[in-house]
Amino acid sequence: MRHEVIIIGGGPAGLTAALELARHSDVKPIVLEALDDAGGISRTISYKGNRMDIGGHRFFSKSDWVMDWWRALMPPAPETDANGLSLLPQADAHLLVRPRLSRILFLRRFFDYPIALSAKTMAQLGLVRLVRIGLSYLVARLRPRVPERSLEDFFVNRFGQELYRTFFKDYTEKVWGVACSRISPSWGAQRIKGLSIGKALAHALRKIFRGAPRNVAQKGTETSLIERFLYPKYGPGQMWQLAAAELRARGGEVHHGERVVGVHMDGMRVVAVETVGADQQRRTWEGDWFISTMAVRDLVQAVAPPPPANVQAVAQGLMYRDFITMGLLVKRLKPRADSRPPLNLLPDTWIYIQEPDVKIGRLQIFNNWSPALVADPGTIWMGLEYFCQEGDELWRLGDQDFAALAITELAKIDIVAPADVLDWHVVRVPKAYPAYFGSYERFDEIRRWADGVENLFLVGRNGMHRYNNQDHSMVTAKLAAEAILAGCGDKAAIWQVNVEEEYHEQKRAT
Secondary structure, eight states, X not given: OOOEEEEEOOSHHHHHHHHXXXXXXXXXXXXXXXXXXXXXXXOEEEETXXXXXXXXXXXXXXXXXXXHHHHHHSOBOSXXXXXXXXXXXXXXXXXXXXXXXXXXXXXXXXXXXXXXOOHHHHHHHOHHHHHHHHHHHHHHHHSOOXXXXXXXXXXXXXXXXXXXXXXXXXXXXXXXSSOGGGSOTHHHHHHSTTOOHHHHHHHHHHHHHHOSOSSSOOTTSOXXXXXXXXXXTTOHHHHHHHHHHHHHHTTOEEXXXXXXXXXXXXXXXXXXXXXXXXXXXXXXXXXXXEEEOSOHHHHHHHEESOOOHHHHHHHHHEEEEEEEEEEEEESOOOOOXXXXXXXXXXXXXXXXXXXXXXXXXXXXXXXXXOGGGOSOTTSEEEEEEEEEOTTSHHHHSOHHHHHHHHHHHHHHTTSXXXXXXXXXXXXXXXXEEEEEEETGGGHHHHHHHHHTSTXXXXXXXXXXXXXXXXXXXXXXXXXXXXXXXXTOOOOHHHHHTTTSGGGSSOOOOO
């Protein structure tokens, strides 16, 4: 009999698992997605012809398998113009090679991100602050905080107290809404393990003597330091829409608007999941194997009969960080020394807002991700990111009031003039980031229970309550699919993704 695999979630992890199963077996994958589009947090939102990337998704990975998987589905554009757009009309389903520039706005000045410690940066910081940075870094190297009990310890050990307070503390606490001293160092270990002052200096020197890389094969470069990446012409959602289309063509199914509300078990096996559709009808989906990318807290709460009391307690205490992203269409930006007329376009893909007197956390300039994201090339289309908690004061603001706040803040930090605003669109994204506080330190209790469920695999960012990048999530999905095809319920390899150095920001030379 043909086996059926029920996959909860149609984001990168869910669709990768489904497509791997469909490509390599006669298993029938059935994807259940609560949203009305493919891609999850990697979807692209269209508004009046302008496209929004939620969070910004660079298509770059240390994993050759991931890079090959992307390029097989969407080949790089064979011939491009000065903007990196394909000259071939049939090449819409191609990847563009894009230059990366991320900067920090601090003291109303732009600093390279990650911190380059270049002559320009040093001049902007000033002699007094530079001396404090140097002395505090020396102290951190001579007397590191051992053991590292918090994210603050992690940052201070690698950058020193002064540089941590200058460039990391305020932005990180904007993102998470709590002090760095309350966040587990695991976040730093998974996101920026290989980044340090030494690595930043070495990268700057290599750039001086070798120049910028000419392609995206930057295997010896820390992920945070890459300078070029691949990007779908119409945003990341284009990749996942193509994946969903191929899945259907191979006999798989993708059902949108289906929110999982029940996970029914018989002993330590899942036998079915229950959904509520967009039409408010309840449906039951039976299968042989189950892959979950849904938030762990919601998954545990949906299980019947309920799991052990300690597992329920840990799940209830898991925290998430939500955010609001607003597309903003403007005639032009305020002029700056490095802006390009006539629109005063800045060169950045995204800008980290380190200024403590505004709530905005990050700003994307979609023109620089792909000009095809902007309906009118005579305008600038941006994404403003605000981090919050679902239900808090910022989350509850009406769209009109939120837009007014965001426009006022961009004017305050000299990015736009309110008179140049043409349009805006507000999108709320719940559970965008699984948090490394709350009951996170006890997460292994949930993992041990979930690993004991014979035919259930947890993959992806929310599925594993781990701040995975898109490529990490894909690799976890690949491993789950391989285990299912092998009839194996062992999940150990999945939990090693984004822990082993092969999937980390740092990779050993071989």
